[in-house]
Amino acid sequence: MSRAGSPSARRTGLPLRALLTGAAVVVALALPLVLPLFQVTLLVNVLIFAVVVTGLVLLTGIVGLTSFGQAAFMGVGAYTTAVLTTQAGWSTWLTLLAGFGVTALIAWLLGLMTLRMQGHYLPLATIAWGISLYYVFGNTPALGGFTGLTDIPPVHFFGLSLTSPRTFAYLALVCLGVVALGAQFLLSSRVGRAMRALRGGPLVAEAFGVNTFRLRVQVFVLAALMASLAGWLYAHSQRFVNPTPFSLQAGIEYLFMAVVGGSQHVWGGVLGAGLITLLREWLRDLLPALIGAQGNFEVIVFGVLVILTLQFARRGLWPLIERVLPREEVRLLPEHSRLPERGKPQPGTPLLEVAHALKTFGGLRAVNDVSFELRAGEILGLIGPNGAGKSTLFNLITGVNPATGGRVTFAGQDITRASAGQIHRLGVARTFQHVHLLPDLTLLANTMMGGYARGRAGMVASLLHLERREEAALQHEALRQLERVGLGEQAFTLAGNLALGQQRILEVARALVADPTLLLLDEPAAGLRYGEKMELVALLKRLRDEGVTILLVEHDMDLVMNLVDRLVVMNYGEKLAEGTPAEIRANAAVREAYLGVDMAEGAA
Numbered sequence: 340m341s342r343a344g345s346p347s348a349r350r351t352g353l354p355l356r357a358l359l360t361g362a363a364v365v366v367a368l369a370l371p372l373v374l375p376l377f378q379v380t381l382l383v384n385v386l387i388f389a390v391v392v393t394g395l396v397l398l399t400g401i402v403g404l405t406s407f408g409q410a411a412f413m414g415v416g417a418y419t420t421a422v423l424t425t426q427a428g429w430s431t432w433l434t435l436l437a438g439f440g441v442t443a444l445i446a447w448l449l450g451l452m453t454l455r456m457q458g459h460y461l462p463l464a465t466i467a468w469g470i471s472l473y474y475v476f477g478n479t480p481a482l483g484g485f486t487g488l489t490d491i492p493p494v495h496f497f498g499l500s501l502t503s504p505r506t507f508a509y510l511a512l513v514c515l516g517v518v519a520l521g522a523q524f525l526l527s528s529r530v531g532r533a534m535r536a537l538r539g540g541p542l543v544a545e546a547f548g549v550n551t552f553r554l555r556v557q558v559f560v561l562a563a564l565m566a567s568l569a570g571w572l573y574a575h576s577q578r579f580v581n582p583t584p585f586s587l588q589a590g591i592e593y594l595f596m597a598v599v600g601g602s603q604h605v606w607g608g609v610l611g612a613g614l615i616t617l618l619r620e621w622l623r624d625l626l627p628a629l630i631g632a633q634g635n636f637e638v639i640v641f642g643v644l645v646i647l648t649l650q651f652a653r654r655g656l657w658p659l660i661e662r663v664l665p666r667e668e669v670r671l672l673p674e675h676s677r678l679p680e681r682g683k684p685q686p687g688t689p690l691l692e693v694a695h696a697l698k699t700f701g702g703l704r705a706v707n708d709v710s711f712e713l714r715a716g717e718i719l720g721l722i723g724p725n726g727a728g729k730s731t732l733f734n735l736i737t738g739v740n741p742a743t744g745g746r747v748t749f750a751g752q753d754i755t756r757a758s759a760g761q762i763h764r765l766g767v768a769r770t771f772q773h774v775h776l777l778p779d780l781t782l783l784a785n786t787m788m789g790g791y792a793r794g795r796a797g798m799v800a801s802l803l804h805l806e807r808r809e810e811a812a813l814q815h816e817a818l819r820q821l822e823r824v825g826l827g828e829q830a831f832t833l834a835g836n837l838a839l840g841q842q843r844i845l846e847v848a849r850a851l852v853a854d855p856t857l858l859l860l861d862e863p864a865a866g867l868r869y870g871e872k873m874e875l876v877a878l879l880k881r882l883r884d885e886g887v888t889i890l891l892v893e894h895d896m897d898l899v900m901n902l903v904d905r906l907v908v909m910n911y912g913e914k915l916a917e918g919t920p921a922e923i924r925a926n927a928a929v930r931e932a933y934l935g936v937d938m939a940e941g942a943a
């Protein structure tokens with residue numbers, strides 16, 4: 340497909356969306372001037388809370404790490420500036436940096452200790468340190484105990500003292516603008532795609548070379564820094580601090596805001612902060628008057644609201660708004676340079692060698708003394724009845740589960756003990772038995788995920804959008820691979836709209852973006868219709884003709900016999916046979932293992 344006719348030309352709804360964004364900015368800038376003073380104070384709170392919730396969107400909504408402890412990090416920022424300004428006379432701008440330093444250190448240490456935890460252990464850990472920090476604030480005399488610290492000086496900006504809520508609102512607006520823009524930049528970057536992939540579990544992200552633990556810690560620290568900034572703003576807007584706004588209950592409320600607004604969208608977090616804060620104020624007046632008694636009745640309403648949201652709008656309110664907004668601009672950056680490509684081995688040279696591979700689970704030998712070789716340029720099929728050990732062997736080769744014994748060599752390097760990411764970086768790319776795509780992202784963005792290991796941009800460059808050259812090269816490479824597999828025309832549609840067959844082909848394109856020497860396919864035909872299987876076979880044959888080496892685990896005998904150059908057959912963890920499809924068809928032991936499957940018929 341020619342580049343001129345490529346989807347880059349589509350710019351869906353750009354003027355209207357830009358116009359709406361511009362109008363929202365103008366309204367936001369006008370609000371502090373036109374609203375009554377009480378409401379401006381409320382607006383300042385909304386903006387401050389939105390900064391914390393933006394961090395939660397990244398941490399919980401995108402990466403999937405639920406944290407109840409963000410309010411505590413807000414407290415670290417608030418108390419750092421409170422102590423250093425009131426007791427050491429530091430400038431408020433310097434204390435902002437100091438707050439970042441202290442928060443980053445605490446978050447990094449807590450992250451190192453807790454972020455390896457899975458499931459409900461991590462949220463429990465965040466509750467634990469959320470409570471701990473609250474009591475540190477309340478029980479430390481130097482921090483004013485539960486009474487807190489007063490007389491915090493205002494922020495000065497070029498001689499202007501930001502004592503009035505009206506002027507302070509602009510500082511809070513700028514802070515939220517910077518944080519929200521940075522978060523948006525991050526999410527549309529290489530690191531952002533890796534963050535999204537993390538949500539589906541570490542397996543996928545690691546297969547693309549992401550150091551998942553390091554990324555989790557980085558996002559955790561980033562979200563804590565956003566909370567710290569909010570704490571700094573809070574301290575200087577209120578001019579006093581005490582532990583209450585940084586309690587576990589506040590941490591839970593920030594989560595409510597994210598969930599109600601839409602925890603996977605930056606603007607969802609802002610919407611949630613606004614809605615919950617305004618609703619709280621309104622209900623605080625309304626409910627006691629209605630019920631005729633004093634009490635925190637609004638918290639009960641919030642609980643019901645969250646349950647209703649989870650029931651009827653699981654992804655929050657922002658996606659409902661997004662549905663009526665014009666679609667976001669599709670941006671294909673101009674390509675200045677291409678990504679470097681790795682040298683490919685000569686066809687016929689040994690590429691992958693599995694020697695006496697052994698994998699035991701307790702007393703079970705799931706892979707027992709299996710040896711075979713894969714040569715560059717061929718398609719090798721790994722087949723066997725259910726439970727034969729194919730997936731286990733696949734996992735040994737891809738580094739998902741290390742071997743108990745034996746040796747696996749790829750391109751001359753011993754990868755027996757290498758991690759999934761290290762193996763990927765050597766030139767092995769894979770697809771998954773159960774498709775792992777990001778359905779809300781375009782085909783292009785999904786495909787770009789496969790090129791993670793070919794990029795270098797880190798968290799800071801991504802936050803500042805300094806990685807555009809690299810991003811452009813990746814975009815164009817991804818588009819080339821989509822065109823190569825026949826999905827170029829749909830590059831800007833959402834992956835979730837594809838039929839399963841196309842999703843599997845998309846996974847192949849994503850793997851190809853890694854510029855692999857070896858492509859590993861885990862049951863690529865599972866769940867496909869006949870026509871889809873034929874398309875897949877045609878694609879894989881074309882790739883083989885282009886020099887791509889392929890190893891596939893597959894159940895579908897038709898597909899395997901018509902596609903591969905050679906086969907390795909496994910049974911009860913052992914290698915039963917190896918040879919061309921014709922040799923395997925004629926093998927009596929293989930026929931025996933496949934009782935009921937007529938292999939000759941399968942090939943026909």
Ligand SMILES: Nc1ncnc2c1ncn2[C@@H]1O[C@H](COP(=O)(O)OP(=O)(O)OP(=O)(O)O)[C@@H](O)[C@H]1O
Nearest residue numbers: 700703704705723724725726727728729730731732
């Ligand atoms: N993590 C594990 N812990 C314990 N046993 C396991 C584990 N993974 C696999 N096994 C066992 O190892 C054996 C081989 O399983 P494996 O999934 O590799 O077979 P397979 O050939 O891929 O089967 P299928 O075609 O059904 O996917 C099976 O007996 C399985 O129960």
